[in-house]
Amino acid sequence: MKVVTKAVFVRPNNEDLxxxxxxxxxxRNYLRSAIRALLKYKSTSLINILGLTIGLCATILISIxxxxxxxxxKFHEKSDRIYRIxxxxxxxxxxxxxxxxSSLMATPLLEEYPEVENVTRVYKQSSHxxxxxxxxxxxxxxxxxxVDSTFFEVFSFKLLQGNAxxxxxxxxxxxxxxxxxxxxxxxxxxxxxxxxINTEETSLTISGVVEDPPLNSHFHFRYLAALHSRPEVQSDxxxxxxxxxxxxxxxxxxxxxxxxxxxxxxxxxxxxxxxxILNLSLDDLINQGSSxxxxxxxxxxxxxxxxxxxxxxxxxxxxxxLIFSALALLILVVASINFINLATARSANRSLEVGVRKxxxxxxxxxxxxxxxxxxxxxxxxxxxxxxxxxxxxPSFNNITNSSLTFNPFSSPxxxxxxxxxxxxxxxxxxxxxxxxxxxxxxxxxxxGSKGGTGGRGRLRKTLVILQFAVTLIILTCTTTAYRxxxxxxxxxxxxxxxxxxxxxxxxxxxxxxxxxxxxxxxxTNINQVARSRHLPGTIFSNNAHWxxxxxxxxxxTLMSTAVSFEWDEVMGLEMAEGxxxxxxxxxDSAGVIVNEATIRELxxxxxxxxxxxxxxxxxxDAVFTPIIGVVKDFHFQSMxxxxxxxxMYVIGKGSxxxxxxxxxxxxxGEVMQFVEQTWxxxxxxxxxxxxxxxxxxxxxxxAEKRTSRILLVFSIISLLISCLGLLGMISFSTILRxxxxxxxxxxxxxxxxxxxxxxxxxxxxxxIATAIAAPSFFxxxxxxxxxxxRIDFDFIAFGITLAGVAIAILIFAAATISKEAxxxxxxxxxxxxxxx
Numbered sequence: 001m002k003v004v005t006k007a008v009f010v011r012p013n014n015e016d017l018x019x020x021x022x023x024x025x026x027x028r029n030y031l032r033s034a035i036r037a038l039l040k041y042k043s044t045s046l047i048n049i050l051g052l053t054i055g056l057c058a059t060i061l062i063s064i065x066x067x068x069x070x071x072x073x074k075f076h077e078k079s080d081r082i083y084r085i086x087x088x089x090x091x092x093x094x095x096x097x098x099x100x101x102s103s104l105m106a107t108p109l110l111e112e113y114p115e116v117e118n119v120t121r122v123y124k125q126s127s128h129x130x131x132x133x134x135x136x137x138x139x140x141x142x143x144x145x146x147v148d149s150t151f152f153e154v155f156s157f158k159l160l161q162g163n164a165x166x167x168x169x170x171x172x173x174x175x176x177x178x179x180x181x182x183x184x185x186x187x188x189x190x191x192x193x194x195x196x197i198n199t200e201e202t203s204l205t206i207s208g209v210v211e212d213p214p215l216n217s218h219f220h221f222r223y224l225a226a227l228h229s230r231p232e233v234q235s236d237x238x239x240x241x242x243x244x245x246x247x248x249x250x251x252x253x254x255x256x257x258x259x260x261x262x263x264x265x266x267x268x269x270x271x272x273x274x275x276x277i278l279n280l281s282l283d284d285l286i287n288q289g290s291s292x293x294x295x296x297x298x299x300x301x302x303x304x305x306x307x308x309x310x311x312x313x314x315x316x317x318x319x320x321x322l323i324f325s326a327l328a329l330l331i332l333v334v335a336s337i338n339f340i341n342l343a344t345a346r347s348a349n350r351s352l353e354v355g356v357r358k359x360x361x362x363x364x365x366x367x368x369x370x371x372x373x374x375x376x377x378x379x380x381x382x383x384x385x386x387x388x389x390x391x392x393x394x395p396s397f398n399n400i401t402n403s404s405l406t407f408n409p410f411s412s413p414x415x416x417x418x419x420x421x422x423x424x425x426x427x428x429x430x431x432x433x434x435x436x437x438x439x440x441x442x443x444x445x446x447x448x449g450s451k452g453g454t455g456g457r458g459r460l461r462k463t464l465v466i467l468q469f470a471v472t473l474i475i476l477t478c479t480t481t482a483y484r485x486x487x488x489x490x491x492x493x494x495x496x497x498x499x500x501x502x503x504x505x506x507x508x509x510x511x512x513x514x515x516x517x518x519x520x521x522x523x524x525t526n527i528n529q530v531a532r533s534r535h536l537p538g539t540i541f542s543n544n545a546h547w548x549x550x551x552x553x554x555x556x557x558t559l560m561s562t563a564v565s566f567e568w569d570e571v572m573g574l575e576m577a578e579g580x581x582x583x584x585x586x587x588x589d590s591a592g593v594i595v596n597e598a599t600i601r602e603l604x605x606x607x608x609x610x611x612x613x614x615x616x617x618x619x620x621x622d623a624v625f626t627p628i629i630g631v632v633k634d635f636h637f638q639s640m641x642x643x644x645x646x647x648x649m650y651v652i653g654k655g656s657x658x659x660x661x662x663x664x665x666x667x668x669x670g671e672v673m674q675f676v677e678q679t680w681x682x683x684x685x686x687x688x689x690x691x692x693x694x695x696x697x698x699x700x701x702x703x704a705e706k707r708t709s710r711i712l713l714v715f716s717i718i719s720l721l722i723s724c725l726g727l728l729g730m731i732s733f734s735t736i737l738r739x740x741x742x743x744x745x746x747x748x749x750x751x752x753x754x755x756x757x758x759x760x761x762x763x764x765x766x767x768x769i770a771t772a773i774a775a776p777s778f779f780x781x782x783x784x785x786x787x788x789x790x791r792i793d794f795d796f797i798a799f800g801i802t803l804a805g806v807a808i809a810i811l812i813f814a815a816a817t818i819s820k821e822a823x824x825x826x827x828x829x830x831x832x833x834x835x836x837x
Contacts, residue, residue: 038378044342045378051725052382052426053389055335058718060390060419061397062328064405065711069321072216072303076156078248081117082299083255085245085262086308089292096292096543096558099308100241103233106148108265109245115253120150122219122244123227124312127506129687130223131196132184138506138690142312143222146230154248161191162208171229174204177212180222197225215404218302219312238269244312246299255296262294290556309540319784320708323478327715330471334722336430337468339375343434368435375431376424383423400710402703462766469770469810472723474777476806479716481781481794486709488792490702495635495644496537497573501694502673504660504680507532509687514660517683521662524675529663531567532652536659536694537637538701541647547614548603549625557603559595560637560645563652569632571663579609579630582651590651592629599646600631613648626650639701643789661694669693724814763814771807775800 038045073079085105089096106119128144130137152164159167160178167175174195181190190206197204204225213220227233232242249258270292271282285292297306304318387409394407409419510517518530535541541560548557566589568574569581577597582589593613605611605628612625634644652658664672673691680689699706745755778799785791792798 035377038374047725048339048342048378049382049385051335051338051722052379052430053385054718054722054725055331056383056386056422056426057389057393058331058715059328059422060386060407061393062324062331062711062715064390064394064407065397065401065403066321066325066328068216068403068405069304069316072316073218073299075214075216076299078154078156079300080298081249081251081253082154083247083249083258083296084299084302084306085247086295086297086306087241087292088295088308090290097308098241098543099244099306099310099312101243101245101294102238102241103235103243104238104269105243105245105265108269109247112264113258113261115250115258116247117250118150118154118248120148120154120246120248121227121233122147122151122246123230123232123242125230125232126508127690128223129198129506129509131686132193135184136686136688137183138688139222142220144225145219145221145223146225146227148227151224154246157213158211160209160211162210167208168224168226170205170207171226172203172205173207173226175208175210175224176206177210177222179212181206181209216303218299218315238273247296255298259294259296262296265294266292285556309543319787323784324711327475327712327719330475331715331719331722332426334468334471334719336426337464337471338722338725339378339430340433341464341468343371343375343431371435372428372431375435376427379427379430380420380423383419383426387419400707400714402707462762465766466770466773468723469767470773472719472810473770473774473803473806475719476716476810477774477777477799477803478781479712480802480806481792481799482712482784483709485785485788485792485794486702486706489640489788489790490706492636492640492790494537494640494698495574495633498537498694498698500664500666500669501571502662502664502669502676502691503536503694503697504662504676504689504691506684506687506690507658507660509684513683517660517679520679520683521676524672526665526668526672527662527675528665529567529570530660531565531571531663532658532660533562533564533568534652534658535562535637536661536697537572537635538698541637546648548605549612549614557646559599559648561648561650562637563650563658565652568649568661571661572635574635575633577631577633579628581630581632582649589629591624592627592651594630594632594649595628596632596644596647597634598644599648602646640788640790720810720813723810760815764811767807767811767814771803774803 073082076082084099085101087096087098087101103121103123106121109116109119123146124141124144125146126141128139128141130139130144147168149165149168151168152159159175162175167173176184176190184190184195185193190209193206195204195206196202210224235242247258249255266282274285275281282292302311302315304316304321307315390407391409394405398405409415507514514532521527521530541562543558544561546557546559546561547555564582566582566584569576574581579594581594582592595608595613599605600608608628608631612627614625632649636644637647638645662672662676676691677689745758750758778796781799782794785794
């Protein structure tokens with residue numbers, strides 16, 4: 001009788017739930033009951049809300065990042081019909097993968113392919129100096145693009161001023177972005193204003209203003225100049241690839257058929273040119289194992305699925321998007337498991353309430369809806385908190401991801417509904433089993449004094465804890481391995497010295513003053529050496545055809561090539577494997593070449609310094625055979641995800657300046673930079689200096705890897721935190737259910753340590769089982785590791801050590817989390833437990 005009386009006073013209106021058919025009063029009763037349960041079980045509710053809030057917040061932030069990654073270029077109205085043409089092939093074992101094509105493709109595409117609606121080309125040259133009156137700005141090659149007049153007919157960049165079909169029709173026209181217009185002219189109308197480009201001889205008239213390209217565009221710009229003003233567009237060489245070519249297919253056109261039909265261009269245009277230059281047909285090359293063909297990439301796939309040479313900007317990685325999506329899902333699963341575990345554990349206390357309700361006539365369906373309302377109510381509260389925290393954390397998240405993401409939950413009704421739907425879905429999924437399990441409680445068992453919470457439900461809780469541990473172990477093991485690999489790439493010896501090298505990127509503007517500029521710099525005591533080069537390590541070298549003397553012109557080698565000055569090896573800290581580097585004291589060196597070890601290996605050259613190459617003309621060189629005077633040890637001149645390939649270096653011509661690299665002693669780099677800027681101003685006062693430290697440049701190259709490491713680390717810690725919150729709740733309920741057992745053990749002499757270990761024992765066993773379940777994740781990690789040409793030592797033993805280390809770390813973290821509750825239970829007075837029995 002005491003039991004029934006207590007239940008009736010706690011739930012005085014429960015009998016109305018069984019007979020009330022009006023949905024509004026029922027919903028109010030459900031909500032009131034949910035609020036009462038929330039307040040009655042404060043600690044459990046707090047843990048549930050905190051766990052779900054953290055999980056939902058992490059999911060929201062990752063979802064924002066993933067959505068941005070998969071949304072690239074979808075803002076173009078015709079994005080489903082825009083394709084970029086590239087070149088793929090192999091020249092005697094050397095891969096040829098370029099996002100560029102010949103300028104000559106546009107005309108035959110329009111005239112010979114009925115499925116093509118329009119074509120536009122984009123060309124970037126080098127950095128530009130842009131002047132307006134007394135304002136001068138140095139613009140990167142990515143910011144200053146030359147495009148066809150059809151640019152705005154293919155792409156949907158929004159013109160704010162100007163006519164889309166006319167803004168680029170004049171050879172001297174230029175379209176600028178909104179931010180550029182504000183930078184130069186403030187509130188003035190920019191249309192008709194004249195910009196001076198590089199020298200006073202080149203003038204462009206502003207014909208339009210366009211919105212700044214959105215963040216999720218695969219290329220960005222500040223200026224769009226008319227392409228037909230460039231002499232490069234008049235080239236008649238189908239083998240010269242310098243242009244990005246985009247086609248707009250007609251509605252209903254078959255992209256696969258179109259791509260296959262591009263092979264007709266090879267027979268019609270490429271083969272005759274090969275015959276003219278090499279006296280070889282396309283079939284001859286194919287018979288030698290070479291290949292050459294055109295590929296198409298849908299514009300919306302470029303960011304994540306294209307990784308060709310000469311991409312406009314660094315692309316994303318689809319595998320990371322999948323990893324982060326899985327991470328968000330797993331974190332949400334871990335948070336949901338917490339809810340299920342705590343709810344089923346709490347069922348021991350709520351079985352009394354359920355039994356009384358059933359005795360008073362509440363049907364099972366009503367009880368299920370009641371408990372689902374409670375879980376959904378908690379989930380919606382957690383969602384609201386998660387959204388608020390996500391809004392607060394988005395700037396910090398942008399720092400971690402090095403991006404400019406935004407999150408406004410009220411930006412659209414669809415987003416509000418999506419967030420609300422997520423909260424409801426998580427609440428229903430998390431609360432479904434506990435609701436069904438609680439509603440199945442039999443009143444007769446309650447009257448007999450059984451509280452439940454054992455048997456099937458106990459096994460389920462253990463299973464869920466194992467699953468939660470396994471998920472957390474997989475996340476942390478994958479993260480630890482990925483973190484080590486990405487740090488390995490950043491810390492690996494690159495084969496050259498990137499520290500204490502200041503690069504002046506605007507060396508071309510010195511004209512014929514380079515030698516005088518160099519002499520002035522060397523007068524500074526902290527500057528050791530000055531050199532110049534066409535390219536820097538970490539940038540894309542030129543890809544040119546070469547021949548070896550004695551093998552005939554039918555055997556072509558494509559080598560990554562660049563031109564450097566005599567002192568470049570000193571500045572970069574390169575080491576020679578054989579022969580010597582270019583030396584100004586040997587005038588004939590200007591007719592020689594330096595190759596790397598990879599060239600010797602792959603071309604199987606037995607006596608390098610007795611071998612000559614035929615090299616294409618350039619930098620003042622004629623097309624003649626030139627000797628190898630030295631072999632430099634391999635260094636990473638491109639992405640570390642690719643193996644070091646064959647590379648060749650020539651002496652840079654007197655009329656070329658490129659990038660000036662300044663090696664310092666590292667003692668006063670701040671003073672050195674100030675001295676270089678002052679010296680530059682005295683030599684080129686009309687041109688602002690564009691300079692950077694080489695190690696900072698490489699930090700930017702590895703920014704994607706660093707960003708990935710940080711994201712994985714942060715959200716792995718979040719996953720661990722959620723799991724430990726669940727453990728805290730579980731150990732609290734475990735101590736409640738085992739109060740009598742603990743009292744009896746203490747009565748018979750068990751120490752506090754023995755009781756604490758008793759409560760920890762189950763956690764240890766469950767973690768051990770979870771570790772075994774997480775072991776197959778080795779194959780997933782190993783597959784991801786194959787994407788890297790250079791990677792950490794990783795086999796099953798190394799994986800096992802990592803997994804064991806992570807498991808021990810989780811165990812220590814979990815023990816620290818639940819020790820307070822365990823010690824509290826162990827120190828409790830046994831008499832108190834028996835008095836409550």
